[in-house]
Amino acid sequence: MPSQVFPEIARVDARDKxxxxxxxxxxxxxxxxxxxxxVPATIAKGRVGELDVRRATETAGVVQVLSIGDFPTLRPEISFLGQPIALVVAETIEAAIEGAEAVTAVYEASPFVALMSSPGAHRVPAEGFSTGDVESAFQNAATIVEGTFETPTQHHNPMELFGTVAEWSGGRLTVYEGCQNVDAVKGALAKALNLSPDAVAVKSEHVGGGFGQKSPPKIQTALVAQAARLTRRPVKLVAPRGQVFHIANYRPRSIHNMRLAANAAGRLDAISYDVVQENIPDGGFRSTGYHEDIARLYAIENFRATAADVHIDRQMPRHTRGTHPFPAGFALESLIDEMAHKLGKDPVQFRLDHQAKKDIIAGQPLSPHFLNDCLTEGAKRFGWSKRVPEPGSMRLDDGTLVGFGVACGIFGASMSASEATLRVRANGTTRMISSGHEMGQGMLTAIANVITQGLDINPDRLEIQLGDTTRGPQIATVGERGTASCIPVALKAVHALRAKFEELAGSNPPAGNLHEQLARLKRPYIEVTATELAPGQDPSALKAFRSGGRAGAGPDYPGFTSMSYIAQFVEIHIDPMTRRIRMPRAVSIADIGRVVSPRTAKGQMYGGVVWGFSTALREETEVDPRFAGYLNDDLADYVIAVNADIGNIDVGLIDQPDPRINSVGVKGMGELVMLGTAPAIANAIYHATGKRIRKLPIRIEDVL
Structure with missing residues (x-):
């Protein structure tokens, strides 16, 4: 059975930070x-003809200039602007920068495609999905709404830049860097440098934000490792933000054509959905993923989705927080609002009336969920009943237009095979070696809460080790699977250790906490190792986990599908003269199963609303079509939300366990928390102005 309600505890990593x-x-x-x-390439596509490093090698402090031929991963063929063509290694960072600026290259340039709209760009179809009878549903529909929705190229901008430190000792390589998947980095390094995996260690104790950007192995990591091997000294590289923009993954621009049909009874009956995104050939971000979550959000039996890529010549786009459901949900939730208005129905009640109980993709039941509770609780806290339905009808005394908006979000609840070792010592210390990455999301605090609630130990002397391949295999902390994977195995370890101690102590255990009891029993420590599988997995998944292979599962498990849900409510104010858009308040309520760390979970939700506001009204990466590069590649010009943009945010958690997904009933929330905010804002703007805006980010000129 899922565990008891967890109390709120302080962040265990707060003091150190x-x-x-x-x-x-x-x-x-x-x-x-x-x-x-x-040293980045200055063309978007072509080949390096000549590389002149003479001036760089003559720069004071430069130790070595490593270029094509010195690295197995550096090649003369150029695929995108900013692709590394050389690495300057120096005694100081200043000398390294000066030396890098002195390197020159002669290129053989080729034609390139910078944008989806550039000459030569073409649509490449991808696999779609269809269920039910969409054609008949639209032919017999009483009401149809449709639209084309656009979301822009956007970049993650975590505070921590791409920093890598590499050191060799006795033929072994150790790399320190912030990442979300140290096992993948270890495997990539072993392959690139022709090493045994046992000769590579990757350590990522803390990560200063990831949001998907730090999931795949970085281009620079193998280069720094090779530089350290050739120079026989440790090497550090921190890539400037402008370079990170060009070598890191990003959210691709996407265009969504969607139609929504309702029958004569006012029930949603069908969705027809076509999406196209920018991508590189064989890119890792599938256009087929856009429909997979939103198809499970509401009870709509007839669903048809088609997808395609438009190939461009920039670096590879990949997962960004909210991944596919963010842009897909912007389209769907905007049309849901439009349909409700057209039918004369309240947007909240309209969503309540379409509660989904079946996964139409996997053809099986959805695990019990509480989206309707999110909507009901959110509407109550927000004061939705005060909304006057007619667009443009709500104003402040000074003429400011007021709009109320609501939207929902959904994300798959995934898990991974995992392992944890728990040791309690008689000297008063406790150590948990577990799997995953602390990116500020609160994984350390969640694990600590499980341990301290289950064992009578000294909480201030608890050490939790994550993100270190020398301590054991590490799960990829992506796709909302981090907490859902490490928490069940942590609880299992707690139960195993308690059982082992009871067997040791017998029917008359000594007094004191667990440390004192061990001391009185003259046992220096007690230790257990626990493993956990996702539903439907067999021991081969654990073997894959231990060898750095794919060990994830979900959200569709044998016999059920589990999802996380959120409901977003926002109030928007629009100045009657300047048309400046403000968000004085928002309410966000989520269903993430059992809440293991209330404080950090709420913190994630605050951040999700802020980022949702930012993506809706601020963020867009400006691509220069002349060079296929980014114009606003710093935090001065890449506009994001700031404190003055954000009003009061009220967050809440339903805290009802999913009894089928794992022993704790916990589901992920990292991706979920920003979903729904952008369409809620767009819907609020419609309520305030009567204008439907279908392109992000929404600008002042859109509401003039």
Missing amino acids: VLGQALYGADINLPGMLYAML
Whole structure:
């Protein structure tokens, strides 16, 4: 049975972070360390003809310039602007930068496609999905709404840049860097440098934000490792943000054509959905993923989706927080609102009336969920009953237009095979070696809450080790599977240790907490190792996990599908003269199963609303079609939400376990928290102005 309600505890990593004692990848300083800087290609496509490094090698402080031929991963063929063509290694960062700027290249340039609209761009179809009889549903529909929705190219901008430190010792490589998947980095390094995996260690104790950007292995990691091998000294590289924009993954621009049909009874009956996105050939971000979550959001039996890529010549787009459901949900939730208005129905009640109980993709039941509770609780907290339905009818005394908006979000609840080792010592300390990555989302605090609620130990002397391949295999902390994977195995370890102690102590255990009891029993420590599988997995998944293979599962498990849900309510104010858009308040209510760390879960939700506002009204990466590069590649020009943009945010959690997904009943929330905010804002703007805006980000000129 799922566990009891968990109390709120303080963040266990807060003190170290406030005091600057939490170590990130670039914080590592080693004796004799050198500093590196990348040299980026200045064309979008073609080939390096000649590379002149003479002036760079003559720069004071430069130790070595490594280029094509020195690295197995550096090649003369250029696929995107900013692709590394050389690495300058120096005694100081200043010398490395000066040396990198002195490297020149002669290129053989080729024609390139910068944008989906550029000459030469063409649509490449991808696999679609269809269920039910969509054609008949639209032919017999009483009401149809449709639209074309656009979401822009956007970049993740976590505070921590791409920092890598590499050190060799006795033929073994150790890399320190912030990432979300150290096992994948270890495997990529072993392959690129022709090493045994046992000769590679990757450590990522803390990550200063990831949001999907730090999931795949970075281009720079193998280069820094090779530089350290050739120079026989530790090497550090921190890529400037402008370079990160060009070498890191990003959210691709996408265009969504969607039609929604309702029958004579006012019930939603069918969706026809076509999506196209920018991508590179054989890119890792599937256009087929856009329909997979939203098809499970409401009870709509007839669903047809088609998908395609438009190939461009930039770096690979990949997962960004909210991944596919963010842009797909912007389209769907905007049309749901439009349909409700057209039918004369309340947008909240309209969603309540379409509660989904079946997964139409996997053809099986949805696990019990509480989206309707999210909507009901959110409407109550927000004061939705005060909404006057007619667009443009609500104003403040000074003429400010007021709009209320609502939208929902959904994301698959995934898990992974996992393992944890728990040791309690008689000296008063406890150590948990587990799997995953602490990116600020609160995984350390969630694990600590499970341990301290289940064992009578000293909470201030608890050490939790994550993100270190020398401690054991590590799950990829992506796709909402982090907490859902590490928490059940942590609870299992707690139960195993308690049982082992009871067997040791017998029917008359000594007094004191667990440390004191061990001391009185003259046992220096007690230790257990626990493993956990996702529903439907067999031991082969655990074997894959231990060898760095794919060990994830879900959200469709044998016999059921599990999803996480959220409902977003926003109030929007629009100045009657300047048309400036403000969000004075928002309410966000989520169903993530059992809440293991209430404080950090709420923190994620606050951040999700802020990022949702930012994606809706601020963020767009400007691509220069002349060079296929990014114009606003810094935090001065890439506009994001700031404190002055954000009003009061009220968040809440339903805290009802999913009894089928795991022993704790916990589901993920990292991707979920920003979903629904953008369409809720767009719907509120419609309520305030009567204008339907279908392109993000929404600008002042859109509401003039």
